[in-house]
Amino acid sequence: MRKGITWIWGCLCMLQGMPLQAEDSVGMQTAARYPIVMDKPAPGFFEGALLGNGGMGVVVTTRPDAVCLHFGHNNVWDIRVTENHQDKIGTFAEVFRKASLLPDSLPSIHHDKEFSDYLSLTADNYRSPYPRPFPCGTLLLGFDRREVELLGYSLDISDGVCHISLSVGGERHELLVYTDMEKDEAWLVLTDGQGRPAASCFNRLRVIPDPSTPGDIPRYRVWESGENRLGFYQELPYSTVQPRPEKDKAFALQVYAGQRLERGQRTTTLGIKENLADMERYVPSSREPFCVRVALREGMVTDVQGRMVRDLEPSVEEARKSEERNRGVWKRYWGCSSVSLADKDLEEIWYRNLYFFNCALRPGATCPGIFANWSYGNIGTAWHGDYHLNYNTQQPFWVTFSSNHLDKNLVYADLVDHLLPVSRKWAKEYYGMRGAFFPHSAYPVEMNLHPYPVPDWGWEVFETPWMVQGLWWHYLYSGDTDFLRRRAFVPIRDAVLFLTDYMTRKEAHGEEWGDDRYHIFPSVPPELYGLQPGFKFNYDTQIDLALAKFVFKAYLEAVEILDLRKEERHLVRDVRHVLERMPDYPMYESEKYGRIYVSVPGERDEIVYNVPANLTHVFPGEEYGLSAPDSIRQWLLNTCQAHQNEGGNDIVFLNLQKSRLGILDLETFKRQVRYATLPGGTVTDAVLQIGGRYNDLTDYMYMGGMGVWFENFALPAVINECLMQSYDGQIRLFPNWDKASDASFRTLRARGAFLVSASLRDGEVQPVEVYSERGGICSVRNPWPGCRVQVEGLVRGNVKEGAEITFRTESGKTYILRPLEGR
Structure with a gap:
């Protein structure tokens, strides 16, 4: 050609x-x-x-x-922005008080005229046709x-x-x-x-x-x-x-x-x-x-x-x-990285989507919105083509870490910097709290007000810790303490400040709760329920708890790494106090599936999800995975079996969660990708079933005509997780792979700034190469169970045994792991 x-x-x-x-x-x-x-x-x-x-x-x-x-x-972009009604939006305390007075018997908050009028007023700015990408x-x-x-x-x-x-x-x-x-x-x-x-x-x-x-x-x-x-x-x-x-x-x-x-x-x-x-x-x-x-x-x-x-x-x-x-x-x-797979369908998905990803963003340019840099007429303008912080904005950057394209994540870091001033302003003026509250929707233009201050999706608390999570991941995968100090720590700290203030309010803690826990209240699960009369499904959502715990732990670890114990001692004390008293993840005893996790207290097993909100403690929360205790693992498997998803926001998200548990059926995954692939090769958000927001008259491909879905370029991350995982600091090779299918990869990036190369041939893992960028301890799950392992590159003590192979590395050095004959 x-x-x-x-x-x-x-x-x-x-x-x-x-x-x-x-x-x-x-x-x-x-x-x-x-x-x-x-x-x-x-x-x-x-x-x-x-x-x-x-x-x-x-x-x-x-x-x-x-x-x-x-x-x-x-x-x-059409950079005009509508910011009317600033004097009528009020404060969180005022709106919370009004919401608290709504009768529990109302079918929805929209059935109270005064509150419904307020909802319409707060959504009015977002109904403006701009800002938007400008073809x-x-x-x-x-x-x-x-x-x-x-x-x-x-x-x-x-x-x-x-x-x-x-x-x-x-x-x-x-x-x-x-x-x-x-x-x-x-x-x-x-x-x-x-x-x-x-x-x-x-x-x-x-x-x-x-x-x-x-x-x-x-x-x-x-x-x-x-x-x-x-x-x-x-x-x-x-x-x-x-x-x-x-x-x-x-x-x-x-x-x-x-x-x-x-x-x-x-x-x-x-x-x-x-x-x-x-x-x-x-x-x-x-x-x-x-x-x-x-x-x-x-x-x-x-x-x-x-x-x-x-x-x-x-x-x-x-x-x-x-x-x-x-x-x-x-x-x-x-x-930067490559894969060679006997399964050519998966290989094609990996390369094509990384091609699109490179076309869509570069350091120094504005962070892409939902539909990236391709637009024509009204294509690429749905939802303003903006940033949606309840998964759409975060998802495409998941591929930067394991695929070894960390430079692309700097675009995300720039976006956090852009959003921080308005997020701090909102935390202070609307919530009356410290730190930053990141908006549900945002634009790459000058903003003085949250674009979508509606007390439904606009009250999703989890978006704040989620927005800064990618900064912490950048540090974990790069080992770059300068980045942690200059780019990551302050936004992470701002998220932590807001969460501690929010969770220690009198409304979120105390005798009326009947426990000593600090609750996340009110909040809204992603793409479910909205704000309910009586706050029925508006507290302690799984994703709120998972991401709050994630960012609390990240903050505490960052304080140690940056040696800020003295300067941060008061906030550290508060964070530890709250972290010790976090509510348990909500669960439900299903007659059909057994004990399962749900997205929010009071939820049952018949809900049809959009975002896979009942498995977020697996990902992005990263609390559970292949290393989960047996009892918890069984509950996770039950949850996967019970999970129903309407499609649209799941093709990367849910499949990545399953790969983290080692249960992703790659044949089913390929069929889903094929179903959602458009003639030009990109993968759209496609509907899968009724029972949630969709019905029998829904056009199942209606989102395909909206634009090029930037978020789905993260599909290679799903394949990467099947080839290698390091979410808990331990490198696992081919954790979700059919051992009868040959596969190899070069320089996938693991936590700790390790570049890993490995191959699976005839059902056996071949010698493994680990390059250490920063030095430090490397931990590898023994890919040859029962065998001793020789680590070439170590001066002494180069023979290891056991289920976990751990060794100290030097910066800039390569190590080869080989199985030794005998047990």
Whole structure:
């Protein structure tokens, strides 16, 4: 598939004495086996090929008469925000008092008119159409169907090059399309059947501003320079109500063609001549190689205007340089970790989703929202395309740890920094408490108010510890104490401050509870119940307890690591006191399934979940897993058996929980992924059953048309957990794997900053390699039960025995574990 572009680059390298690209890495070679192929025109957004450099995203669609590139960018948003009713929202104490007075007999809180009106008022700001991702326009290349036929495309996920196949006068041509991985640019190069640069087969070029552009902001301005440069400039005002020009942003989409473009006319069905559209031009015949360069500029108004004057050269040589840089970027990316699996379906899931993940985010760019950097019209704007902190925002970053892409988690750390000021403000002014309370929904724009201060999902307490959990994981997997000190400790401490204040309120502790526990009250389980009259299902939810315990323990450990005992002694005392008096996880005695965990006290075994909220102490709480005591493990297995899930928010979450318990059926997992996979290769949120929020008239794929679900790029994390686990500090190899299926992996990351490589062949684990980045104690569950183990790399005491192999490591050193004959 790459022969065309490689031939061009090879010729140019020989002419200039430049070396050819080095041999692909194993990971890059394996990724190349899984192109996304469409053997026909693919005009729909979700049939298109996804490209991206982590900031800019491009969807390449193909029509029978044209090729279209739809542009988006993580940094480009309609930045206006509605923050009305600030004087009417009140405080938590005031709203809690009103909620406490609602009669228990009401069917719901909406049946009290005064409270229902208040709920509507607090949701009013969120009903505004902005903020939202702002699509950045489309480049269209048209051709005469009498001379050119669109055959299909093949997207090479190893290097991000989309090969569009065309029949030109009966001869095969390829249009190569790719994004520059270091600059917000896209390249289009046409080659013939021998891979040589080819003259244009296109007769029309058009730049189209997005059709969903609001009418209440400044109209785009056409940009034209010379005979081969065309595009537009769009301002994005900070506010249209109270203008602040110094805060306005903008973007520009600029197309640089390698040949002259001409104005002209077309004939309508009435036989009348009409001029081409504003940014539409004919592409006259030329012998010059067809090459187009597209630049997307974004930022503050003055910055964008200044950068628009730059002249870019759309030459095959410049395209070659971009492609060479790209291959280096992709080679380094695939070199971070790799898997080689006999099960090719799982291997494909792993590589494809890590490809999409790299296209979707990069350090320095805005953290992607629900639908990342791909948008067109209203696609990508549901729920504002924002941050939902009840799992959607956290989930995609789960893959960064075990897959050894920690640099990507810095994007998440930046998001925490962005949200911290408004979260502190809300904790202080709304709750009257210390620390920070993170919002249910949030935007990548300037905020003075929680976007969704509604006392249902807006009262989900667990979102605060959950938001900072990824910072602690970053430390655990990297061993980077500087990151812990500079980036992680303060947000973790803020979450702990809020939780201790919230749990030690008189309403959450005391005689009326009939115990000495500190309760999390009120709160709301994820995607269930909402706020109830009498607070029926609004206290001590499993996920609240699990994540509160997680962050309390993380804080206490961080204090020790950073040697802050003296400075933190008062808060440490309070945390330990509360931690010792946490409520037990809610349970239910099921007649059919036995003793099971439930998401909240009072829940039974007939509930249909959305988020798998009754297994959160397994994950993300990480309190239980393969090492759970036998009695608890049985309850966990009972819970899994009883669990019903409506689908949509489970495809990564629930399957990861099951893998942590070693009970994930990988065949079932593959079938679910196949069911939810769209034509373009991404996995959507798909409905599985009725009984919860869905009924027999529900379109089971209704979420598939909303956008590209960024969260599901975490699917490789599920596979990683089947290959290796280290959640409790002990490395377990192939804990959820059919030993009859060969598998190997390179440099998956374990807690303690260990990079682990292992293989399973003919049912036996082969010698294991452990690279220690930071030094420290390494613990490995003996992969050869009953055998002694030799640890190569230790100076002395290199023979270990027992179920747990533990040894001290040195920073920067590799250790090989081998079984010794005899028992």
